[in-house]
Amino acid sequence: MSELLPVAVLGARGRMGAEAVAAVREAPDLELVAALGSSDPLDSLVAAGARVVVDLTVPEATYDNVVFAVRHRMHAVVGTTGWTPERLGKLGTVLAGAPATGVLIAPNFALGSVLATAFAATAARYFESVEIIELHHPDKIDAPSGTAVRTAQLIATAREAAGVPAAPDATRDAPDGARGAGIDGVPVHSVRLRGLTAHQEVLFGSPGEQLSLRHDSFDRASFMPGVLLGIRSVAQHPGLTVGLDGYLDLQAGTSS
Numbered sequence: 001m002s003e004l005l006p007v008a009v010l011g012a013r014g015r016m017g018a019e020a021v022a023a024v025r026e027a028p029d030l031e032l033v034a035a036l037g038s039s040d041p042l043d044s045l046v047a048a049g050a051r052v053v054v055d056l057t058v059p060e061a062t063y064d065n066v067v068f069a070v071r072h073r074m075h076a077v078v079g080t081t082g083w084t085p086e087r088l089g090k091l092g093t094v095l096a097g098a099p100a101t102g103v104l105i106a107p108n109f110a111l112g113s114v115l116a117t118a119f120a121a122t123a124a125r126y127f128e129s130v131e132i133i134e135l136h137h138p139d140k141i142d143a144p145s146g147t148a149v150r151t152a153q154l155i156a157t158a159r160e161a162a163g164v165p166a167a168p169d170a171t172r173d174a175p176d177g178a179r180g181a182g183i184d185g186v187p188v189h190s191v192r193l194r195g196l197t198a199h200q201e202v203l204f205g206s207p208g209e210q211l212s213l214r215h216d217s218f219d220r221a222s223f224m225p226g227v228l229l230g231i232r233s234v235a236q237h238p239g240l241t242v243g244l245d246g247y248l249d250l251q252a253g254t255s256s
């Protein structure tokens with residue numbers, strides 16, 4: 001019988017962390033060696049012999065957690081939001097000192113969401129207008145969602161590469177927030193509503209037509225296949241990968 005892969009979960013008592021703990025426990029090829037909360041010391045990851053650390057904490061803690069993991073040659077699978085370009089750059093420098101170590105930062109682990117974002121990036125160049133609406137449970141502490149930020153960034157990059165002009169918008173006068181947050185020039189509107197889990201709609205418009213790309217996570221179970229794929233694959237992807245699409249061959253529909 002082959003050895004089990006030792007996995008630790010940070011933020012283990014949170015909404016996502018608890019679901020991930022259960023998923024790792026149920027996986028026949030993985031062993032949960034640590035499940036840490038906010039007051040547990042990171043040093044216990046070393047004593048537990050973790051090979052892969054799953055971070056599902058809060059934006060203010062995730063950077064230090066991942067740097068700790070990398071410095072101890074543990075791979076990291078990260079779902080936590082708050083990864084600014086500056087933080088990613090600093091992490092890249094830390095990773096340069098541990099070239100065999102892999103870090104996956106996945107703004108969204110749900111495969112449908114990953115696909116919807118990829119479809120949005122493909123559609124981005126063909127429409128005059130684009131706006132994003134993200135809708136989440138009201139206990140979420142950050143807005144816009146990490147998924148919406150990533151989607152906006154990919155859309156903006158695709159539009160810039162294709163030379164698409166800025167979307168038309170004659171608004172001259174609007175109260176603060178009425179046109180959403182401008183993420184790389186893409187308006188992002190955040191809804192927080194009891195009863196929701198995690199949802200996103202990307203709206204594209206051109207004269208006489210609209211394309212809507214909507215994804216709904218009704219349950220956190222939707223994130224677990226992606227979390228498990230990340231855990232099982234991260235060691236084969238040294239360095240930094242942003243987005244679970246980096247582990248998927250979206251053209252062929254296979255994973256690597």
Ligand SMILES: NC(=O)C1=CN([C@@H]2O[C@H](COP(=O)(O)OP(=O)(O)OC[C@H]3O[C@@H](n4cnc5c(N)ncnc54)[C@H](OP(=O)(O)O)[C@@H]3O)[C@@H](O)[C@H]2O)C=CC1
Nearest residue numbers: 011013014015016037038057061079080081106107108109
């Ligand atoms: N990529 C994806 O697919 C998904 C990502 N997320 C993201 O994951 C993150 C967690 O979401 P969610 O589970 O809903 O949040 P919760 O608030 O339910 O859980 C967060 C956990 O983080 C822990 N925590 C708080 N402060 C610290 C700290 N300073 N150091 C270490 N741990 C800390 C808490 O531990 P304790 O309880 O012990 O105090 C808490 O259990 C968010 O950034 C969210 O956006 C969420 C869903 C899907």
Ligand SMILES: O=C(O)C1=N[C@H](C(=O)O)C[C@H](O)C1
Nearest residue numbers: 081107108140145146147198
């Ligand atoms: O906090 C959440 O719930 C979620 N967070 C991630 C995000 O900010 O995009 C992923 C998903 O939307 C759920």
